[in-house]
Amino acid sequence: MNPGDRVRVDRADRTYEGVLLPSSTDDNLVVKLEGGYNVGVDRDGADVDVLAEDVYEIDGTDSTGADEAGSEIEFDDDLPTISLISTGGTIASTVDYRTGAVTAQFDAEDVLRAVPDLAGRANYRGRVVANILSExxxxxxxxxxxxxxxxxxAAGADGVVVMHGTDTMQYSASALSFMLETPVPIVFTGSQRSADRPSSDNVMNAVSAVEAAKSDCAEVLVCMHASESDDVCALHRGTRVRKNHTSRRDAFETVGAEPLGEVDYETETVSFRRDYQQRDAAELSIEPTLESDVELLKFTPGMDPQFLDVVEGSEGLIIEGTGLGHVHTDLIPRIEELIEDGTTVVMTSQCLEGRVCDRVYDTGRDLLEAGVIEGEDTLPGTAKVKLMWALANAEDVEAAMGTSLAGEIQERSVPWE
Amino acid sequence: MNPGDRVRVDRADRTYEGVLLPSSTDDNLVVKLEGGYNVGVDRDGADVDVLAEDVYEIDGTDSTGADEAGSEIEFDDDLPTISLISTGGTIASTVDYRTGAVTAQFDAEDVLRAVPDLAGRANYRGRVVANILSExxxxxxxxxxxxxxxxxxAAGADGVVVMHGTDTMQYSASALSFMLETPVPIVFTGSQRSADRPSSDNVMNAVSAVEAAKSDCAEVLVCMHASESDDVCALHRGTRVRKNHTSRRDAFETVGAEPLGEVDYETETVSFRRDYQQRDAAELSIEPTLESDVELLKFTPGMDPQFLDVVEGSEGLIIEGTGLGHVHTDLIPRIEELIEDGTTVVMTSQCLEGRVCDRVYDTGRDLLEAGVIEGEDTLPGTAKVKLMWALANAEDVEAAMGTSLAGEIQERSVPWE
Incomplete structure (x- = not known):
């Protein structure tokens, strides 16, 4: 048997029929099933029948086993047009057979070939903006x-799906949330497991993202598995989402609230829990300028004050403080100097949930007197992106940091919060 | 009416009787009830009857309203001896009436006077190690x-309760977890709301911590509210706990697992969900030396590489990377230089949950080749404290960082994790 053969694999009372793909290890067989899923089967104890030899051409760059002709999809007037934008990452990657690691090497058209389930849901436009691992x-x-x-x-897409590596997806989703006013959904999705692994989440996430992009919610969303099961994808607001687990398929969570909505994979229904911006409510506009000279510093006990020297002359600094928004009091005079020299300093909390409040304790009051701006309950990473945007675009940066521009600041859940 | 008067306050169908305490705002009346609780009552619409004038002496430094004579507690041979160690923080603080903010000014004996409910549970020894806000x-x-x-x-305490500000409690609990082998429980507790607020958690947390310190679990624990209700305190292992909310009383959570145990406040029962180190299983010993020249850097997109220059010559660096443990690949040569110059670099993840794994993607493999050590699923803050300890005490630092010394590394929940 060779990659490209159509095979039937029997192992432990289960049978898989499909095209044998190259595997990154000797321990596994990878079979591309009819539905587009790839499944990994332990080679140990597996019986393999070759049903037909060499039915698909497999090489180092096209290893999906899909028929090239399958990419010739006809335009259907009755379907919406969804733009698939690839930036790289696991969902748009395949195994590098030389190293056994995963590298990004697909463009959006390849994703469509690799995920046949996308066909018939929309007319697609493909576009590659970057081909990087998201770190x-x-x-x-x-x-x-x-x-x-x-x-x-502007060219007429009824929705956009951005394929993005999961490591920094939340930062990019935040960036687009501040840069764009959009009349249509912009849905980030990605994959926590590469396509040749039995547990890959790439098909369900991509399909669900397309369904979300066809929905009525004209916001920047992140669409990823809501649980370890292949049943529901959660829709998170781009400014409130966080990758909260290194490896789980349901790693992404909305911090401090339930997700905005969800996509039921079986019924293909998209539903929402809270108010959202309706399709066509906003005019399309863009303010993409950023002041990228903004740093983020996480304070921990024993931190070297010299980290603040690196920030000297920078336009902005996000501090990830402790608790309600504190740092060692010895650092406050140095922070005050930075502010006097023109650096905008915004306090957030490493607690991640809850609101910064620097009016309760002496330390916080001293920070406020030094000119530190409270980031409310904005997530630290989101606050960094927002400050980059606000420094380039807002007339009153302090007012902007205290105002929810794209859902990044939540309503107080209780009065004292 | 004046602070120190015994009063009855009627408001909105509720009646409170106790000693009037000084309040930090004009909007509130604070009444110390018989049970030791302080309750805050909205002054607006409240009817106050003075039952007796000036029954307790109130001044700027002793504002608990407790009778000084109450601190003369007799030694009871039938009760265990619990050492109360104060480091400052909200649980050991009172309102600073000049500023309206909360400052730390109590020692452990004062806590005992302020929390009469502690009486009769143990014989207490009080000790002040520090009087600081925990930032x-x-x-x-x-x-x-x-x-x-x-x-x-060593002097015979059957358990220790450490009163600590909540901002950095997790770091201190980690430090003691690595420094001490203990035959008795060492229980950190604190308060998210100061004692004069109606929602203060100080009484329940202190009482529950004493009960935990009397238990059979000879580990370093953090004892804080398990929910917003006054029903159960959770017991978290010191190396796995994190303050995950800025203001909620149940801000502390065990990351990646259920808490180790809990204290039911009503029944005063202490129970555990998992195995723990039994009382008297270990000999008392201490290795308190730390290499404090260890930094923590959180990587975010656009990070200034100059932050790595600050680390030059340092003994250790914890990186809080993205996802499975990544940074921008441009930083890797600089990290390699640091390692070649003798800095021990350990990778953790800003996801907080889940395990670092740098063998999956090219970036991770390059980091491993550069000599970066994987911190497994150790929390970044815990990893910083552990590396300080390991550099001073471990023969093989890399091996130590990959081994669970005090529960900081959890068992893999699934094989691929």
Missing amino acids: NMEPPIWQDLAEAVHEEI | NMEPPIWQDLAEAVHEEI
Whole structure:
């Protein structure tokens, strides 16, 4: 048997029939099933029948086993047009057979071939903005991405799906939330497991993201598994979402609230728990400029005050303080100097949930007197992106940081919060 | 009416009888009830009857309204001896009437006077190690604290309760977890709301911590409200706990698992969900030395590489990376230089839940090749404290960072994790 053969694999009372794909390890067989799923089967104890040899051409760059002809999808006037924008990441990646690691090498058209389940749901436009692992995401690429999304919507897309690595998806979703006013959904999705792993989440996440992009919610959303099961994807507001687990498929969570909505994978219904901005409520517009000279510092006991020296001359600093928004009091005079020199300093909390309040304790009051701005309950990472945007676009940066521009500040759940 | 008067307050169908305390605002009346609780009542619409004038002396430093004579507690041979160690923080604080803010000014004996419910549960020894707001906690104070706890246990304490500000409680609990082998419980507790607020959690937390300190679990624990109700305190392992909310009384959570145990406040029963180290299983010992020249850096997109320059020459660095443990690939050569220069670099994840794994993607593999050590699923803050301890005490630091020394690394919940 060779990659590209149609095979039937029997193991432990289960039978899989499909195309054998190259596997990244000797321990596994990877079979591409009819529905587009790839399943991994332990080679140990597996019986393999070759049903037909070499039915698909497999090579290093096209290893999906999909028929090239399958990408020729006809335009259907009755379907909405969804723009698929790829930035790289696991959902748009395949295994690098040389190293056994996962590298990004697909464009959006390839994703469509790799996920046949997307067919028939929309007319697709494909576009590649970047081809990076998301830890290499940088503010200039956020600007490229926002401009690409803007162009796609201006060109008539009824919704946009952004395929993005999960490591920094929350930062990019925040960036687009501040940069764009949108009349259509902009839905980020990705994958926590690569497509050749039996537990890959790429098909369900991509399909659910397309359904969300067809919905009535014209916001920047993140669409990822809501549980370890393949039943529901959660829809998170881009400014309130956080990758809260390194490896689980349901790693993404809305911090401090239930997700905004969800996509039921079986029934393909999209539903929402709270108010959201309706499709066509906003005019399309873009403010992609960023002041990228903004840093984030997490305070921990024993922190070297010299980290504040690096910030000297910077335009902005997000502090991830303790509790209600504190740092060691010895740091306050240095922070005051930074502010006097023109750095905008915003306090957030490493607690992640709850609101910063620097009026309760002496330390906080001293920070406020030094000129530190309270970030309310904005997540620290979101606050960094927002401050980059506000410094470039807001007339009153302090007022902007205290105002919810894109859902990043939640209503107080209790009066004292 | 004046502070110190015995009063009856009627408001909105509720009646409170007790001693009027000074209030930090004009909007509230604060009444110390018989049971030791302080309750805040909205002054607007409240009817106040003065039952007796000036029954307790109130001044700026003793504002609990407790009778000084109440602190003369007799020694009871039938009760265990619990050492109460104060480091400051809300539970040991009162309102600063000049500013309206909360400052730390009580020692452990004062706590006992302020929380009469502690009486009869144990014989107490009081000790003040520090009197700081916990954002000012520093590694040398962890050493003082560990030595004080060690002395108290050596002197016969059957359990230790450490009163600590909540901002950095998790860091201090981690420090003591690594520094001490203990035959008795060491229980950290604190308060999210000061004693003059109706919602104060100080009485229940202190009482529950004493009950936990009398239990059979000879570990370093954090005892704080398990929910917003006054029913159960959770017992968290010191190395796995995190303050996950800025203001809620149940802000503390065990990350990635249920809490180790709990204290039912009504029935005063202490119960555990998982195995723990039994009382008297370990010999008392202390290794309080720390290499405090260890930094923590949280990587976010757009981070200034100069932050790594600050670390140059440091003994240790914890990176809080993205996802499975990544940073921008441009930073890897600089990290490799640090390691070559003798800095021990450990990778953790800002996801907080889940395990670092740098063997999956190219970036991670490059980090491993550069000499970065995987911190498994150790929380970033705990990893910083552990690395300080390991650099001073472990023969093989890399091996120590990959081994659970005090419950900081959890068992894999699933094979691929």
